[in-house]
Amino acid sequence: MKVFGITGGVGAGKSEVLTYLGQNYDATVIQADEAGYLVMLPGGECYGEIVKLFGRQITTETGELDRKRIAEIVFQDEEKLKALNAIVHPAVKRYIKKAIAAAEKAGTEYVFVEAALLIEEKYDEICDELWYIYADEEVRKERLIEGRGYSEKKVREIMANQLSEDEFSSHCDFEIDNSGDFEETKKQLDHRMKKYETL
Numbered sequence: 001m002k003v004f005g006i007t008g009g010v011g012a013g014k015s016e017v018l019t020y021l022g023q024n025y026d027a028t029v030i031q032a033d034e035a036g037y038l039v040m041l042p043g044g045e046c047y048g049e050i051v052k053l054f055g056r057q058i059t060t061e062t063g064e065l066d067r068k069r070i071a072e073i074v075f076q077d078e079e080k081l082k083a084l085n086a087i088v089h090p091a092v093k094r095y096i097k098k099a100i101a102a103a104e105k106a107g108t109e110y111v112f113v114e115a116a117l118l119i120e121e122k123y124d125e126i127c128d129e130l131w132y133i134y135a136d137e138e139v140r141k142e143r144l145i146e147g148r149g150y151s152e153k154k155v156r157e158i159m160a161n162q163l164s165e166d167e168f169s170s171h172c173d174f175e176i177d178n179s180g181d182f183e184e185t186k187k188q189l190d191h192r193m194k195k196y197e198t199l
């Protein structure tokens with residue numbers, strides 16, 4: 001089994017790439033964002049500590065964490081973001097390691113792990129290869145504003161808290177340019193996958 005880490009800046013297209021790979025190859029796909037979401041649910045292992053960190057005002061009427069409100073706070077406050085990461089990331093990494101072990105047991109050929117923070121969180125230790133999904137900054141901005149309804153300010157703030165293009169590039173083994181049509185991206189992915197399919 002081979003484990004690939006898929007990373008890149010916000011809105012680069014990591015999730016789209018993961019979906020494509022999951023549908024077209026014998027692969028287990030794991031999203032760190034999803035793991036993060038689960039451990040932050042009421043009853044999840046990080047919920048209590050996060051409420052302690054931010055106070056009750058970041059919970060909704062039904063007791064869930066208000067993710068939009070948390071995003072507004074942490075992407076403007078590096079210390080708070082670090083504190084949140086220190087709570088969430090160890091739990092996410094444990095979740096991902098378990099999911100990889102389960103895939104191994106099930107006999108899956110490939111595992112793709114997607115996260116914006118693979119490099120900072122040293123996922124190279126558990127991945128055989130890291131892939132960088134690149135898309136031009138302006139293109140990412142446009143897709144996030146139009147596709148996801150983010151404000152320009154929100155995009156700018158998230159980007160300011162992520163690695164630069166050079167940092168992503170220098171830590172990864174392979175790079176995909178998703179600035180253009182997704183059909184072009186598929187070709188790059190299929191071409192790369194040929195390398196393993198013929199082994």
Ligand SMILES: CC(C)(COP(=O)(O)OP(=O)(O)OC[C@H]1O[C@@H](n2cnc3c(N)ncnc32)[C@H](O)[C@@H]1O)[C@@H](O)C(=O)NCCC(=O)NCCS
Nearest residue numbers: 009010032033036067068070071084085088092116158161
């Ligand atoms: C701040 C939170 C609540 C915002 O949630 P929301 O549902 O609005 O957005 P979502 O989770 O989809 O994040 C949007 C994008 O922001 C970027 N981002 C998220 N967390 C971080 C971070 N810690 N550092 C840098 N960028 C980040 C990613 O590109 C991500 O895809 C959430 O992202 C969070 O809890 N982040 C900290 C924990 C974390 O890093 N989770 C990801 C799994 S490791």
Ligand SMILES: Nc1ncnc2c1ncn2[C@@H]1O[C@H](COP(=O)(O)OP(=O)(O)OP(=O)(O)O)[C@@H](O)[C@H]1O
Nearest residue numbers: 009010011012013014015016143147178180181182
């Ligand atoms: N090649 C493409 N052409 C047009 N739109 C695209 C392309 N790739 C991705 N998108 C769109 O851009 C947006 C961001 O893509 P996606 O959610 O896959 O990014 P991401 O890297 O996973 O983001 P995040 O860091 O927030 O998790 C989505 O609305 C997606 O549908």
